[in-house]
Amino acid sequence: MCPRFDDDVQSQLESSRRRGRPRDPELEGRVLDAAVEEYAERGWAGLTMDGVARRAGVGKSTLYLRWPDKGTLLAAAVEAIATPLAPSDTGSLRGDLELLARQLRAWYADPRGWAVTRIWIDAASSGQQVGHFVDVVNNHYRPAALALFERAVERGEARADVPAQLVVNSIYGVLFMYASMRPWDEDAPDPDDEGLVQELVGFWMRGMAPWLVNGAEGSGTV
Amino acid sequence: MCPRFDDDVQSQLESSRRRGRPRDPELEGRVLDAAVEEYAERGWAGLTMDGVARRAGVGKSTLYLRWPDKGTLLAAAVEAIATPLAPSDTGSLRGDLELLARQLRAWYADPRGWAVTRIWIDAASSGQQVGHFVDVVNNHYRPAALALFERAVERGEARADVPAQLVVNSIYGVLFMYASMRPWDEDAPDPDDEGLVQELVGFWMRGMAPWLVNGAEGSGTV
Amino acid sequence: MCPRFDDDVQSQLESSRRRGRPRDPELEGRVLDAAVEEYAERGWAGLTMDGVARRAGVGKSTLYLRWPDKGTLLAAAVEAIATPLAPSDTGSLRGDLELLARQLRAWYADPRGWAVTRIWIDAASSGQQVGHFVDVVNNHYRPAALALFERAVERGEARADVPAQLVVNSIYGVLFMYASMRPWDEDAPDPDDEGLVQELVGFWMRGMAPWLVNGAEGSGTV
Amino acid sequence: MCPRFDDDVQSQLESSRRRGRPRDPELEGRVLDAAVEEYAERGWAGLTMDGVARRAGVGKSTLYLRWPDKGTLLAAAVEAIATPLAPSDTGSLRGDLELLARQLRAWYADPRGWAVTRIWIDAASSGQQVGHFVDVVNNHYRPAALALFERAVERGEARADVPAQLVVNSIYGVLFMYASMRPWDEDAPDPDDEGLVQELVGFWMRGMAPWLVNGAEGSGTV
DNA sequence: TTCTAAACGAGACGGTACGTCCCGTCTTGTG
């Protein structure tokens, strides 16, 4: 039904080119851009397949030829948008964590970042067609965060059995909470506040102190 | 237009009973339950006013007589469902945190709890008519969690300036992450696992060690 | 599914008025008129449900609430349009036949008349949902034609066993042939030609001479 | 654009064979058969170019290479199907008429024959691109029927000025009426009934008695 | 008791978007 997801790379290469008119390669980008623009302008409720088609200069049938429904189209658009977080090596675990925290709060502050999160939640709870979308999140975001700990182990800052998953979930989770409260709760701390970042990183470092080689980090004053 | 919101309590009491047939007192509960059940089963896209009306055995006009639109109805339903988590006093901060973590994972495992979370995300990202809905979450959940820290301060376990907000957000956030991954990531740790709870509580306790009166908790072995 | 056809008169009278908002009584006429106008302007290929809805100032759902599809709607429109042929009593069988022939060719010349015929043919060959439409043709047109012979029998012009069905079919059939050829075959006789009418009536009268009381009609000169 | 209609015979013969791959000669027949079969099964609304292409095992572009649109394809198919009725000489006008009537009712009973009739009606009412299609009907059917009268004149059975057109139209028309009623009107006479054929032929013979040389046919008993 | 006002069920209504289907055009690769 949807060749896009069924085709294996093998068959594509095997027969050189499939018969019939090939798909317009630049069309997908045009549509995905149009979808994101429409979403940005009108929100989810105002996102219309006809609207996307019109903006992209495309027939509605072409949309449904490539994406089975509106949700999938938006997911694909979001996936195309979602550049993975890949905090560069700052030379220390603490520095890497600070960088990740700042990138993450920037990501959540971006409407597109929120859109990704929201679709991900919806997918998770609907339990349908999640397989593919889960990979997006898992493959794009998690490895980048885990790599940070691998570097720390290599550096000799942390023991190999550091509970990276737990810490990564804590990082994503707490920043998600701050971000979700921020838009409307005036009393909530501003995640842009550098002080908050420091506070958080300190909290995480102390939390995983037992696995850190230099145990001095984990205790003492704030 | 919508008596529910326009009427002041005064007039209700003053004239004892307004003329005409009084509102069916149990109808509201029936409708709200039906709304949450429909949402849990079908998601936001599949949530239908006709469906809610049918499930509740109610006319559609009655729905619109009480709630101006679908979003408002769902918000009211969530508010009614969202019973605050109020972990009882176990006698120690560590015990209270363990209890909160267990309650929280049970809440996320419950379809209704998860539904509340989804709606909250949706509301946060749509950025519309959230004002009222925010209060639901903030007023119902946060105080209960913060109370836990107040008790700890009273007991003398923690200093008064313990960053309760930060810890509470960490707790909610990390458990939310585990819950959202669980349905489809087979490798994800089971949040029902008591070991995970212990690990998490340890992580948190160490993280806030500087504010704990008995510093021994914060460092040392896992 | 379609109350319009399922309801028996009984239940309508029995419960006085069905529950819920009653159907707008003048809406049907508005829609049917709009359908015929659109058909007249744009032809079958250009007849659009949205177009009909817009012209009638009606929602598309209302159209589908009353008529299951485009064909049925047009059939209903045509039925509403199709005033039965009821040639008045001219005092003689020959006169009645002449009048019927003239009315019939006028009917076929009218686009609405053709539309009726065409839909009837389509219905006959598709073999679906014909039951109702057949009644339209059979009950509205045939009796009127047969009544003509009943009058002749009463007058004593014809014997009671005159093969009225055969003659009626001949009349409708031959005029249908002339009409169907006329638009594009320039050589075809003009059915408006009074001479043709006379020729035809003569042909029929002679054909049924054996059943006519005054046998002189049936033979002799043209 | 469409070689089939633009090419003159000259160029085809002149260059013996045009360059490139020659047209598959049996392809046209396969497509035309497929078109009529599809039409017979599904009707005009259900007749699909893709469907015809699939059934004929042919690419859609090939269809449009030979026929400019759906209507033209169907017309061509009908023309190919419509083998002229050519009742053989039975030796008498009465015998020829009986044979014609029997052939005609068989033709109408055949789904393909009925399909031709439907298409003809549709074409007549749409009033578009009929010019060519009219020739199909007029040239294929009418001459065959009129030849019957020419033979009668040659035999000396009928005068040369017999209104053959009128009688032919009567024959086609009345049998068409019987055929169109048959599928659903249980009370309608069965056109397979030999008695009906006799009755009809008698009716026609009496009708044209004035032009018959032996006037005895035209009057008397049934 | 009778009257009146409101709540309630049912469901018709105008509107809008959905996802499907088909047309006629186009762009490929293969014979």
Added chain:
DNA sequence: CACAAGACGGGACGTACCGTCTCGTTTAGAA
């Protein structure tokens, strides 16, 4: 060049819901 395959822009189809409306019915206090 003909042909099969099939992507493409366009547009109508019939379905499903939204939020509004108009009914007839029910339930109570007010007259």
